[in-house]
Amino acid sequence: MKVIAVGAGIAGLSTAWALTRRGHHVSLLEQGPIPNPLAASGDHHRIIRRAYGLDSGYGRAITEAYHAWDELWRDLGQSHYDARGFLCVSREPGDDAERYREGMEQGGWPIEVFDAAEAARRWPFLDAAGIRYAFHSPEGGALHCRRIAAGIGEWLRANGADVREHTRVASVDCAAGVVELADGERIEADRIVVAAGAWVTKLFPDLASELTTYRTAVVYLEPPADLSEAWEAAPVILDVGGATDGYIIPRSGEGGLKFGSGLHKRAQPDADMDRVPAPGEGDAILNLFSPPIARISEYVVREVVTCAYTFTDDERFFASERGKCLVVSACSGHGYKFGAAVGRRVAQAVEDGDTRCLKRWLQAEQI
Numbered sequence: 001m002k003v004i005a006v007g008a009g010i011a012g013l014s015t016a017w018a019l020t021r022r023g024h025h026v027s028l029l030e031q032g033p034i035p036n037p038l039a040a041s042g043d044h045h046r047i048i049r050r051a052y053g054l055d056s057g058y059g060r061a062i063t064e065a066y067h068a069w070d071e072l073w074r075d076l077g078q079s080h081y082d083a084r085g086f087l088c089v090s091r092e093p094g095d096d097a098e099r100y101r102e103g104m105e106q107g108g109w110p111i112e113v114f115d116a117a118e119a120a121r122r123w124p125f126l127d128a129a130g131i132r133y134a135f136h137s138p139e140g141g142a143l144h145c146r147r148i149a150a151g152i153g154e155w156l157r158a159n160g161a162d163v164r165e166h167t168r169v170a171s172v173d174c175a176a177g178v179v180e181l182a183d184g185e186r187i188e189a190d191r192i193v194v195a196a197g198a199w200v201t202k203l204f205p206d207l208a209s210e211l212t213t214y215r216t217a218v219v220y221l222e223p224p225a226d227l228s229e230a231w232e233a234a235p236v237i238l239d240v241g242g243a244t245d246g247y248i249i250p251r252s253g254e255g256g257l258k259f260g261s262g263l264h265k266r267a268q269p270d271a272d273m274d275r276v277p278a279p280g281e282g283d284a285i286l287n288l289f290s291p292p293i294a295r296i297s298e299y300v301v302r303e304v305v306t307c308a309y310t311f312t313d314d315e316r317f318f319a320s321e322r323g324k325c326l327v328v329s330a331c332s333g334h335g336y337k338f339g340a341a342v343g344r345r346v347a348q349a350v351e352d353g354d355t356r357c358l359k360r361w362l363q364a365e366q367i
Contacts, residue, residue: 001025003350004179004189006169006203008034010041010145010336011328012195013152014343015350017072020161022347027162027187029179031199034165035149038275040197040309041336042145043218044255047236047247048337049086049140050109051100057364059107061338068340069143075155080147082252084235086140087123089292090132091241100239101135111135120294123234125227130291131241142236143336144253169196172203174323191350192325198271198308200329204322208269211310211318211329215274216265219282220256220303224295231257244288256302261288262333268308277304309333317342317362321355328362 001024005016008030016028036042048069052059073079090097104111113135120128156163168182172192179187194200201208223231237248245262249255264285268274282301290296312318315332328346329335335342342362349358 001191001350002189003027004029004187004192006172006179006192006194007196007199008036008149008153008163008165009039009195009197010148010339011197011342011346012193013149013156014072014339015193015195015328015346016156016161016163016343017075017152017340018343018347019350020156020159021075022351024350025160025162026156027164027189028156029164029167029169029181031168032166034153034163035146037305038271038308040307041149041339043258043305043307044146045082045142045144045249045252045258046336047086047140047238047249048081048143049137049236049238050104050107051086051088051137051140051238052103053099054103054106056103058334059103059109061341061361061364065338065341068344071344072148072152072340076151078151080144080151080253082142082144083139084141084250084252085136085138086238087134087136087235088239089119089126089134089237089241091130091292092132092243095239095241095243096245097135097239097241104135104137109137109139111137124230125223125234125293125295127291127294136235140236140238142249142252142255144255145336147253148339169203172325174325177324190324193346193350194325194327195329197329198310200310200327201269202271204327207320207327211312212267213269213271213308213310214265215268215271215306215308216260216262217277217281217285217304217306218258218260219285219301220258220305221286222300222302223257224298227295240289240292242291246289248289259285259289261285263288271308275306275308277306316364319355319359319362326350326355
């Protein structure tokens with residue numbers, strides 16, 4: 001089967017990998033370089049973890065995700081996963097950290113809970129006065145996104161796929177199975193998979209009613225010198241509690257100490273607009289983390305990176321079948337960790353046509 005994959009973020013790359021493994025002829029089209037630093041999955045590192053709220057289904061799905069990543073590591077000949085565990089900090093009753101704790105306990109997955117004083121002793125960058133408790137899981141850590149993208153791209157080329165960088169898609173004819181490029185070239189295929197991330201609504205404007213594009217940014221920091229060793233050994237921090245919706249990834253791979261918060265995102269329909277960080281934007285993100293991070297004024301902003309990605313109302317994955325085309329969005333800010341598994345599931349749906357089963361899996365309805 002001849003398949004075109006539009007977009008070389010983690011969903012498009014993984015789909016191209018899985019289809020190529022199955023013997024199909026794959027053309028992967030990416031509007032920028034691979035990895036693309038403007039894409040949602042183009043930053044240095046992202047979190048993988050099992051913690052979700054009660055009965056979400058995604059916590060169980062992580063098992064399949066780990067298996068898929070292991071399969072990818074075997075093909076690439078190396079792992080791009082830093083298994084350093086994860087930490088959550090609760091500051092208010094019922095905050096996200098507490099929901100994650102309940103989900104972990106319900107699933108029977110191991111965690112260790114620490115009161116405020118003990119948490120601050122173990123991780124001295126925390127301010128005990130600003131937290132209720134913290135819990136730690138030995139499972140989870142950081143995925144090295146740019147290494148993964150480069151590795152899959154090299155693997156695809158070595159295994160006969162047609163990988164085209166700096167190739168912008170102008171339109172998709174779902175009925176005919178034809179992709180038209182910005183330079184006028186038309187490419188025909190048996191099936192088309194569109195995984196264009198925040199740019200998907202440019203190809204399918206009607207999807208703006210189901211997928212909202214957001215612009216956000218993360219900040220890379222230099223911690224106080226006497227806390228550097230603690231940060232080097234720290235787990236990823238999935239949530240800093242309260243309403244911050246904040247996460248932290250310590251230095252890992254080429255990526256430095258990174259802070260990001262859901263409070264900083266804003267709806268912005270055009271993913272290409274406003275991608276240059278605003279003056280003071282890094283400090284604005286940093287200040288969201290006090291509490292529970294101690295001595296926040298002593299951290300130095302090194303770099304601010306903007307990002308565009310899509311959300312659904314229910315913050316779950318999205319898929320839509322249109323003729324010969326399958327549109328997939330590993331969206332809502334938690335898609336990267338499932339990337340290799342999404343690719344395998346999409347490849348299966350392309351082969352057997354069972355899009356209904358794919359949608360149920362993406363929605364964590366059938367795990």
